[in-house]
Amino acid sequence: MKISVASGKGGTGKTTISVNLALSIDNATLIDCDVEEPNCHLFFKEPMEKVKNIGIPIPVFDLDKCDRCGKCAEFCQYNAIAVIKDKLLFFEELCHGCGGCMIICPQDAITETEHTLGVIEKGGTHDMELYHGLLNIGEPFGVPIIKAVKDLAPPNKEAIFDSPPGTACPAVEAMSDSDFVILVTEPTPFGLHDLKLAVDVVKRIGTPFGVVVNRGGIGDDRVDRFCENENIPLLATIPNDLKIARLYSKGIPIVEGIPEYKQVFVGIYEDIKKIVKNKDTETKEVQ
Amino acid sequence: MKIAMTSKGKDLEAEVDTRFGRCVYFLIVDPDTMEFEAMENESASASGGAGPQAAQAISKKGVDVLITGNVGPNAYQALEASGIKVLTGSNGMIKDMIQKFKSGELDEAGGANVGSHAGMGGRR
Numbered sequence: 001m002k003i004s005v006a007s008g009k010g011g012t013g014k015t016t017i018s019v020n021l022a023l024s025i026d027n028a029t030l031i032d033c034d035v036e037e038p039n040c041h042l043f044f045k046e047p048m049e050k051v052k053n054i055g056i057p058i059p060v061f062d063l064d065k066c067d068r069c070g071k072c073a074e075f076c077q078y079n080a081i082a083v084i085k086d087k088l089l090f091f092e093e094l095c096h097g098c099g100g101c102m103i104i105c106p107q108d109a110i111t112e113t114e115h116t117l118g119v120i121e122k123g124g125t126h127d128m129e130l131y132h133g134l135l136n137i138g139e140p141f142g143v144p145i146i147k148a149v150k151d152l153a154p155p156n157k158e159a160i161f162d163s164p165p166g167t168a169c170p171a172v173e174a175m176s177d178s179d180f181v182i183l184v185t186e187p188t189p190f191g192l193h194d195l196k197l198a199v200d201v202v203k204r205i206g207t208p209f210g211v212v213v214n215r216g217g218i219g220d221d222r223v224d225r226f227c228e229n230e231n232i233p234l235l236a237t238i239p240n241d242l243k244i245a246r247l248y249s250k251g252i253p254i255v256e257g258i259p260e261y262k263q264v265f266v267g268i269y270e271d272i273k274k275i276v277k278n279k280d281t282e283t284k285e286v287q
Numbered sequence: 288m289k290i291a292m293t294s295k296g297k298d299l300e301a302e303v304d305t306r307f308g309r310c311v312y313f314l315i316v317d318p319d320t321m322e323f324e325a326m327e328n329e330s331a332s333a334s335g336g337a338g339p340q341a342a343q344a345i346s347k348k349g350v351d352v353l354i355t356g357n358v359g360p361n362a363y364q365a366l367e368a369s370g371i372k373v374l375t376g377s378n379g380m381i382k383d384m385i386q387k388f389k390s391g392e393l394d395e396a397g398g399a400n401v402g403s404h405a406g407m408g409g410r411r
Contacts, residue, residue, distance in 0.1 A: 082342065084343055084346050087368040087369075089339065
């Protein structure tokens with residue numbers, strides 16, 4: 001089963017939930033999909049090791065063959081190519097690597113080369129593998145790395161995907177193809193506002209989802225009421241506890257510092273299994 | 288001679304749009320006769336690369352001079368390739384700017400005068 005941990009708002013505790021959930025499930029794989037700022041590895045002592053580079057194909061133009069017809073520039077949805085008078089300009093940072101220009105060129109003047117976007121690294125513990133992607137500084141486009149790091153989740157095993165914050169392409173990519181999405185929020189007006197945005201996105205993706213409230217006790221009860229009104233399962237509330245904050249600041253997972261918490265995370269996992277199983281049964285009945 | 292002006296409206300009384308790639312209209316003006324044509328800027332809503340795309344569009348119109356507020360790095364590179372003379376720092380009414388151009392009061396840009404994405408505004 002694949003479980004994504006997401007949130008609209010940043011800093012609600014996605015990584016906290018992801019790391020502790022992965023450590024509470026036997027033999028799980030943790031995939032950190034926040035390639036702009038991966039941070040799951042901060043909770044593990046072993047250093048991360050490089051697995052491979054990730055890149056996208058970008059065009060190389062043979063200017064002798066090219067007759068400046070401009071069809072490639074016209075085709076490019078990202079305006080990465082411009083043909084002006086007798087000059088061809090290529091703006092590498094705008095290229096999404098779709099390969100369309102190469103197909104469309106009537107002169108066969110375009111070949112491809114690899115442009116490295118970042119790397120994938122591996123770490124974790126003896127019985128919990130961790131993979132993360134790391135986007136090179138200055139690169140604007142992390143989705144290809146997110147796709148590549150997601151692919152490393154072993155099939156037929158439990159995998160937790162720690163998503164980047166927000167509701168744009170990187171977060172949508174990280175949440176796609178999951179069996180379940182956990183939306184982590186905090187019980188504040190900001191938390192609720194961004195939770196609503198995230199709920200809209202997950203509903204459109206069509207994946208079953210539930211909410212975990214982190215730092216319970218701060219703010220108000222509007223998130224609880226929202227979930228109740230919308231029939232969204234509230235999977236757990238992690239209290240705003242100074243002991244948890246202290247462990248976090250030292251890079252110690254909650255379930256290691258306060259082992260009683262393992263029950264909470266196992267509970268979340270069991271609830272998710274039930275919801276996904278019921279959903280599968282429903283789908284079969286409809287078919 | 289043909290001048291392209293970035294404009295918020297469709298006539299000479301309109302205000303200069305200080306953005307190049309994402310301006311609302313281009314007014315293509317003949318400064319001698321003051322005859323003009325308003326052209327909608329199709330790059331205004333491009334997801335990216337609005338500057339180079341707008342440069343290609345005005346280059347196709349056979350423009351010699353561009354008068355605008357700001358030009359970013361990719362747009363400048365494309366304008367340079369097109370051989371269009373770039374005059375930045377303009378604001379106010381279109382017809383006043385053309386007068387200033389005629390009396391030689393506008394300076395030629397030596398490069399981009401703003402960073403990438405300057406014309407995209409803040410978050411909505």
